[in-house]
Amino acid sequence: MKKKINISDKTLRLIEQRQIKPIPRWEFIVKNWSIWLGFLTSLLLLMLGVAVSWFGLIDNIITPNLWVVVSIIFLTMSFLLFERTKKSYRFEKWQVGLVIVFVGLLMGGVLFRFGVASRIDRGMESRFSFYRQMVPMRMIVWNNPESGYLSGEIVSIYSASSFVIKDFNGKLWNINGNQPIVRGRVKMVVGEEIKLIGTLVSGDTFDAEEIRPWDGMGQNMMKENRY
Known part of the structure; x- marks a missing residue:
């Protein structure tokens, strides 16, 4: 019992010496929501990247190399951000990666079928003069x-x-x-x-x-x- 009291006293003295203060609950909430917002944003950008990649590969209009790289970047970011959430411990890493890839490919395909990819490509060309140099249209x-x-x-x-x-x-x-x-x-x-x-x-x-x-x-x- 005395040993437990001594440990408690030492802990209290250490807190006082280092002026350690408890982290407010709102900071945990903001951090948690920020991680989820970042994850969902990365997942959305992954879907858009996959959609334009499908546009290049299937319609054979553009060379989609840049968009494939964009898809890989946001696939990685989505995985890393999900791993920082409180729920991540419930799933194996390979399961998380597989689900993110599946969702990205599926929803990217849906966006492509609805014409979102071609609108993104045209919008990027009209807004950024260097875009078509990075994502050229095929000669055909x-x-x-x-x-x-x-x-x-x-x-x-x-x-x-x-x-x-x-x-x-x-x-x-x-x-x-x-x-x-x-x-x-x-x-x-x-x-x-x-x-x-x-x-x-x-x-x-x-x-x-x-x-x-x-x-x-x-x-x-x-x-x-x-x-």
């Missing part, structure tokens, strides 16, 4: 005039909005336009490789609404491989 997209996309090399120029290009399949196209928007460092000179967004008028005539440079990460490699 830029060689699809029926859908409004065309690319090639300028071979003849009549005016700023009237010229001829040769696409990467060797076909010549007459390009017209009513003051098309020129983006990036496009040089309207013979030999310049460009991308066009517009409307197919006939078998060899295309109305350009937007002119972009043929550059960006991976574009040259895609041209050589001819997707």
